[in-house]
Amino acid sequence: MSDISVSGRRLTPQMKAGLGIFARYATILGLFAMILVFSLLSPKAFPTLGNFTNVLNQASLAMIIAGGLTLAVIVGELDLSIGFAASLHGIIVTGLIVHDKLPIPVAVVIVVALGALIGLVNGFIVTKIKVNSVIATLGVGTILTGFAFAYSSGVPIVAGVPEAFLQLSLGRWLFGIPNNIVVMVVVLGALWTLVERTSLGQEIQAVGGNAAAARLAGIDVDRIKILGFVVSGMCAALTGILLASRLGSGTASAADSYLLTAFAAVFLGSATLRDGEFHVLGTFVGALIIAFGFNGLNIFGAPTFSQYVFQGAILIVAVGLSSLGRSLAES
Amino acid sequence: MSDISVSGRRLTPQMKAGLGIFARYATILGLFAMILVFSLLSPKAFPTLGNFTNVLNQASLAMIIAGGLTLAVIVGELDLSIGFAASLHGIIVTGLIVHDKLPIPVAVVIVVALGALIGLVNGFIVTKIKVNSVIATLGVGTILTGFAFAYSSGVPIVAGVPEAFLQLSLGRWLFGIPNNIVVMVVVLGALWTLVERTSLGQEIQAVGGNAAAARLAGIDVDRIKILGFVVSGMCAALTGILLASRLGSGTASAADSYLLTAFAAVFLGSATLRDGEFHVLGTFVGALIIAFGFNGLNIFGAPTFSQYVFQGAILIVAVGLSSLGRSLAES
Amino acid sequence: MTDTTIISPMTGTPTASPFIVARHIAKAFGGAQALKDVSIDLLPGEVHGLVGANGAGKSTMIRILAGLNHPDAGSIEIDGQTTNVANAQAAAAMGMSFIHQELAFVPGMTVLQNIMLGVPKPSRLGLTDWSAIAREVAPIAKRVGITAPLNASVKGLSTAENWLINICRALVRKSRLIVMDEPTASLSASESEKLFTIIRDLSRSGVTVLYVSHRLDEILDLCDRVSVFRDGRSVDEFSRAGLTRQKLVESIVGKGLDETVKPVRAEMSREVVLDVADISRLPRVKSVSFALHRGEVLGIGGLVGAGRTELARLIYGADRPDGGSMTLSGKAFRPKSPSAAVKAGLGLVPEERRAEGLVLSKSVLFNLGLANLDSLVSGKFVPLLSRKRQAHMATETIKALAIKTQGMDQPVGRLSGGNQQKVVIGRWLRREPDVLILDEPTRGVDIGARGEIHKLIRQLAQSGMAVLVISSEPDELPDLCDRVLVMAEGSVVRELSGDKLSRNAIVEASYEVTKQGVPA
Amino acid sequence: QDKPLLGIVSISATEANNVRYIQGATKAAEEMGWQVNVVDAAGNADQANAAIQNFAQLGAGAIIDMVFPFSSIGAGLDAAGSANIPVVTWGGGLGSTVAATNGSGGPMAIPVVETMVKQMDGKGSILALTYRTGEVCRNRETQMDEILAKYPDITVTKNEVRIPGYFEDGAQYANAWLASHPAGNENLAIWGCWDDPAIGAIGSLRAQDRSDVAVYGINGNAQALENIKNGYMTATAWQDSFTEGYNMVKMLEEIKAAGTGWTPKAAEVAAVLVTKDTVEAFIAEHPEAIQ
Numbered sequence A, B: 001m002s003d004i005s006v007s008g009r010r011l012t013p014q015m016k017a018g019l020g021i022f023a024r025y026a027t028i029l030g031l032f033a034m035i036l037v038f039s040l041l042s043p044k045a046f047p048t049l050g051n052f053t054n055v056l057n058q059a060s061l062a063m064i065i066a067g068g069l070t071l072a073v074i075v076g077e078l079d080l081s082i083g084f085a086a087s088l089h090g091i092i093v094t095g096l097i098v099h100d101k102l103p104i105p106v107a108v109v110i111v112v113a114l115g116a117l118i119g120l121v122n123g124f125i126v127t128k129i130k131v132n133s134v135i136a137t138l139g140v141g142t143i144l145t146g147f148a149f150a151y152s153s154g155v156p157i158v159a160g161v162p163e164a165f166l167q168l169s170l171g172r173w174l175f176g177i178p179n180n181i182v183v184m185v186v187v188l189g190a191l192w193t194l195v196e197r198t199s200l201g202q203e204i205q206a207v208g209g210n211a212a213a214a215r216l217a218g219i220d221v222d223r224i225k226i227l228g229f230v231v232s233g234m235c236a237a238l239t240g241i242l243l244a245s246r247l248g249s250g251t252a253s254a255a256d257s258y259l260l261t262a263f264a265a266v267f268l269g270s271a272t273l274r275d276g277e278f279h280v281l282g283t284f285v286g287a288l289i290i291a292f293g294f295n296g297l298n299i300f301g302a303p304t305f306s307q308y309v310f311q312g313a314i315l316i317v318a319v320g321l322s323s324l325g326r327s328l329a330e331s
Numbered sequence C: 001m002t003d004t005t006i007i008s009p010m011t012g013t014p015t016a017s018p019f020i021v022a023r024h025i026a027k028a029f030g031g032a033q034a035l036k037d038v039s040i041d042l043l044p045g046e047v048h049g050l051v052g053a054n055g056a057g058k059s060t061m062i063r064i065l066a067g068l069n070h071p072d073a074g075s076i077e078i079d080g081q082t083t084n085v086a087n088a089q090a091a092a093a094m095g096m097s098f099i100h101q102e103l104a105f106v107p108g109m110t111v112l113q114n115i116m117l118g119v120p121k122p123s124r125l126g127l128t129d130w131s132a133i134a135r136e137v138a139p140i141a142k143r144v145g146i147t148a149p150l151n152a153s154v155k156g157l158s159t160a161e162n163w164l165i166n167i168c169r170a171l172v173r174k175s176r177l178i179v180m181d182e183p184t185a186s187l188s189a190s191e192s193e194k195l196f197t198i199i200r201d202l203s204r205s206g207v208t209v210l211y212v213s214h215r216l217d218e219i220l221d222l223c224d225r226v227s228v229f230r231d232g233r234s235v236d237e238f239s240r241a242g243l244t245r246q247k248l249v250e251s252i253v254g255k256g257l258d259e260t261v262k263p264v265r266a267e268m269s270r271e272v273v274l275d276v277a278d279i280s281r282l283p284r285v286k287s288v289s290f291a292l293h294r295g296e297v298l299g300i301g302g303l304v305g306a307g308r309t310e311l312a313r314l315i316y317g318a319d320r321p322d323g324g325s326m327t328l329s330g331k332a333f334r335p336k337s338p339s340a341a342v343k344a345g346l347g348l349v350p351e352e353r354r355a356e357g358l359v360l361s362k363s364v365l366f367n368l369g370l371a372n373l374d375s376l377v378s379g380k381f382v383p384l385l386s387r388k389r390q391a392h393m394a395t396e397t398i399k400a401l402a403i404k405t406q407g408m409d410q411p412v413g414r415l416s417g418g419n420q421q422k423v424v425i426g427r428w429l430r431r432e433p434d435v436l437i438l439d440e441p442t443r444g445v446d447i448g449a450r451g452e453i454h455k456l457i458r459q460l461a462q463s464g465m466a467v468l469v470i471s472s473e474p475d476e477l478p479d480l481c482d483r484v485l486v487m488a489e490g491s492v493v494r495e496l497s498g499d500k501l502s503r504n505a506i507v508e509a510s511y512e513v514t515k516q517g518v519p520a
Numbered sequence D: 001q002d003k004p005l006l007g008i009v010s011i012s013a014t015e016a017n018n019v020r021y022i023q024g025a026t027k028a029a030e031e032m033g034w035q036v037n038v039v040d041a042a043g044n045a046d047q048a049n050a051a052i053q054n055f056a057q058l059g060a061g062a063i064i065d066m067v068f069p070f071s072s073i074g075a076g077l078d079a080a081g082s083a084n085i086p087v088v089t090w091g092g093g094l095g096s097t098v099a100a101t102n103g104s105g106g107p108m109a110i111p112v113v114e115t116m117v118k119q120m121d122g123k124g125s126i127l128a129l130t131y132r133t134g135e136v137c138r139n140r141e142t143q144m145d146e147i148l149a150k151y152p153d154i155t156v157t158k159n160e161v162r163i164p165g166y167f168e169d170g171a172q173y174a175n176a177w178l179a180s181h182p183a184g185n186e187n188l189a190i191w192g193c194w195d196d197p198a199i200g201a202i203g204s205l206r207a208q209d210r211s212d213v214a215v216y217g218i219n220g221n222a223q224a225l226e227n228i229k230n231g232y233m234t235a236t237a238w239q240d241s242f243t244e245g246y247n248m249v250k251m252l253e254e255i256k257a258a259g260t261g262w263t264p265k266a267a268e269v270a271a272v273l274v275t276k277d278t279v280e281a282f283i284a285e286h287p288e289a290i291q
């Protein structure tokens, strides 16, 4: 179907099969190629266990929120509220701990429940009132920003944040693995199992693949879509909490920019291993590519403008290789 | 199909027909209701010719960029590069005028052509390399931010911006109609004619409605998609130019925030008059709702946090009324 | 799961008390009264036929039973209890399963995942136990005729195989009622035969089957009783004894109909319009050659998966061949896209009208215009569409094809299946391409309209068009075509014309390869 | 290769004052034989933390945090602290383990607000464009509130702008505010907690031909100075961010030499009030301010 295949030689079936396999692994190859290049460019600072742990630690928050978003996009909806929601959650969790003196675990549980509630509201507006998810979640996100202002008057909550709360994200686990990484692995592992290995996961995939068919097959499409939003909302809450812990404060709009990062990760991931489908493992790889790109360019010390150019190019090239391979394989 | 219709009474066909009509006009009714309420709340300041002209003048830039985006979404793609592109265009147009001393019309033409080129690149990456449009345009947008930075080293181009360039957006036309409004009307009028009244427009709509069917009906789908991106890119350029003229400078990231506004307008518009389809007139109404909502709440003097809450609610309610009416009508 | 577990052991007889009784059902969509007054009852263990012209309301009635639409008036009793089928889950819980006219499958999933869509699955520790499921499903899939491996993606499968998946799903659910809305429309003879055997087995073991089809011979062959819908009303109910095709046709159409219009064959021109030489795209199409003449209707028959659709796509530029060449009117022809093929003078009516033929959300007028845009514009400098020309074109086509629509502005997705098919064909009438390829042109088209479409195809040929018709229904080709190529496993195995052209010859040739092992 | 590394994390490498500061810092670093590496965190605090961690990973000699308040770079400070790398802030305040700060910017508001109040004769209406999430802007707002508390005849309407989007927000808030504050009734002024929102508001004023409203900004970026020259802005306070950057880097040597004995301190550089009357002289003295 690609015009590129028009020109000249025809591909043999073997070559096509090869290209098909290449397409599946192109983003992962891209990731490794990028790591290799940065390792050659900054051999002392980049390819160290310390730095890799560091990158994974940094990327964990984005991975958690992107993992949640993955469920929303698998069921065929966009959730634009996650960034704004995570900002609000960060403010509320610090508020509950600092002002209301709640024990940290209680505050965390309340905020995750609030995240689920926001997801429920999103899901209800989308499935029952049938508002397009772009408008619904943008609207809810805007409202949440208002709430964040109302709760904090826009002033970051800083004073009196207990050390124990900071340790939530700064602390380390067995073998010195940072807590953030542990939380991320648990969350993504749970999401992966849910989607790929349970019968609920089958329904989730079916709704996203063809909602009409899923409905005809007797799947409660609305329930599944709401579930997608709830998971997305809960992951946003987790990220908001960990971010507040990492920053040491609850700050309005601190997490807003996760929205674009999460989207980039999720869509990058859809080119990984599968043919343009969203999946949790892909999102993980997508987030890794973004994080290593940022880190490697930083460490190499590229001028600011070229950092942007490379970051943009990495996105396109990583997906482009895979897409091109696939379309040639299918030509 | 809605669960609401299951419960209890059945709607008569007449009621359903009525609801169907209501659904078509709900967003427009919402706009008028909103204007009415604000007029009652702030009878002196809000419902004046001067204020309405100001709102329209202010909204013109968002309308132009959203009008372009409408074409991209009609052909079934997202263009996330528009905000970043408009920022870059603003810098380049001032640069061409101030540093390269080009006549204003020449500079404008060059920058609009550059907008078309960026659209072409987006379109090429999406159709030929087959990269998902979210990744492609996010990547291109990031690269453009890098270019904006490289071109201006991050310093706004200010000194020596000629008054004539400022008059581009500050000037007024016959009967004192601001230039921005004139440009907006011309651009949206042209886009509307293109989409609704030409054979090319039929192809554009067909590609968005069902690309596979359009292809088999003999339409060059790739060409049409590229066209959608090119139009979107040109409108982003126009908005960037007018914004630079309004600010009197070319400033990096000045137009970035248009991205979300344009998306909100386009998706709001899809609930207007038609059944969830994107169209130029709808986008215009969507942008009006956003602009009047912001203006009215401000004039009424609502506190910042409640402004966010109301803005979010306006989005959801305007679309929700229409969607609910439609789903009841079709139940 | 073995065969015996799918089928509940109870053996019912048609005299038992009815399983489902629907009375005076009415349903309107917007202004369109799809059902006016429909009553039907289904007895345990019977095969109940449901027939009627396109748009008569068959699918709507089925969607109401399935809980997808809700009636405006009337009542439904299941096992003597008045019930409201709230949604698809409720229908499944009541023991009903459905094979809807619109295909229900998820493109990104495997065959097995699609079969199990919405079916409760065994699990271990909350995780789905796929290997156990595969063991149970495999024999059923085989029995239905699914040849693809269960873990293959459904993306590369043909329409027919996707239908088989839907049928398989209905069998895997242990249902008391299986509703099939035109299941054979996409199947060829051998799959159909397999399906009939399954239906008879099901019936014997007490499962009720509601069977919708436009193929009346099947209905007569298979059904214990037949209900006829006409214009949203249930007008007749026949039992098998003494029912003839003639009676059925009269009841459907509301008047007599001469079905035996053998098309008049004009003297065929020897002028070759399209010459195809050794076109391949492995593994689906292997070195196919033929010539298509001006004024000729050339049929391509064969079994499902024989490669006919793929051949059409190659000719049309929708896919690219790995080898071979073509000429069109003597000039080398190598379209790089369908749009190039259309410019060169080709037209295609695709197999999948909803997915590949129509912009469902757009109006009839819009869809009819798509291949004719050049002729609909006025104005020299700006190609503005002329509403007058559009309306004229649409009115003419709607009339010519007797498309049942509320008006030319009705969204095409709301037409009944057969009428949607007519819109796809109608698009090309006005454009008058040199070569028109029709892939399963009468799929889902009612008996009256089928005759009309056949007549129309002959007329097009007579006016000088070269027509290529692909059909899986062996009955269709002998009447319609001057010449028929039979394909099997990607190759043309037989050319039939004149006296040798008959239903049986086509069926026989379809199995040629399988017998000989290697294609010619 | 073995030159000490100065890591700079900027909130927005495309904002004029940030750029000036980076230029000053770079100049000083060159003089000292350091190499400079700038990361643009694009307003994203988490990204800023990541960048600081990356610099710590790299074994940087020192790290400058631009504008992110110390309260939002907890993880970064933690990483730098364990690697014994001093972190200084520009406009990020002094706290936690921050070694030094300047550009706090809060006091810069005082001369501007005082000028504004004087020109309004102590009565009238003000539209204040604020940004409370930012430490600097919040301090400026507090300064303004303290001064205005003495003038009961001045009513203030406060609106929060967003980043990004401050131009558009400034313009839209101005539009709405102007609609209920017609010309000729009272003294009117628009105050931006930094120049850019005020510049957005100027666009609205000019589009409506309203020359009765005085506009005040803070920071003194090139565009603000240009607007003062042309009479569209009344006053701004010029922040000498180049010198701030330069001085801060020079101080890094002292900080590193003192090691654990260092006492954190603020080393502010005075701002310059620029008005229509002084703008020509000012530009003559600081030609770099409008480049």
Ligand SMILES: Nc1ncnc2c1ncn2[C@@H]1O[C@H](COP(=O)(O)OP(=O)(O)OP(=O)(O)O)[C@@H](O)[C@H]1O
Binding pocket: C029, C030, C032, C033, C034, C035, C052, C053, C054, C055, C056, C057, C058, C059, C060, C061, C101, C404, C414, C415, C416, C417, C418, C419, C444, C446
């Ligand atoms: N969602 C809808 N909106 C509007 N009209 C509809 C809708 N669904 C069906 N109709 C109309 O209802 C009538 C009955 O349609 P239905 O699909 O039940 O016919 P059918 O008997 O199944 O025909 P076919 O044999 O062509 O499949 C048609 O006129 C159709 O246009």
Ligand SMILES: Nc1ncnc2c1ncn2[C@@H]1O[C@H](COP(=O)(O)OP(=O)(O)OP(=O)(O)O)[C@@H](O)[C@H]1O
Binding pocket: C155, C156, C157, C158, C159, C160, C161, C186, C284, C302, C303, C304, C305, C306, C307, C308, C309, C310, C311, C313, C351, C472
């Ligand atoms: N590589 C492929 N990937 C995806 N789909 C394919 C591929 N090859 C063929 N198909 C589709 O599979 C379907 C069946 O193709 P084929 O031509 O082999 O069968 P056919 O003889 O037309 O039989 P049928 O009666 O099922 O249409 C067609 O719709 C074709 O477009």
Ligand SMILES: [Mg+2]
Binding pocket: C058, C059, C060, C101, C181, C416, C417
């Ligand atoms: Mg039907």
Ligand SMILES: [Mg+2]
Binding pocket: C308, C309, C310, C351, C439, C470
């Ligand atoms: Mg076929």
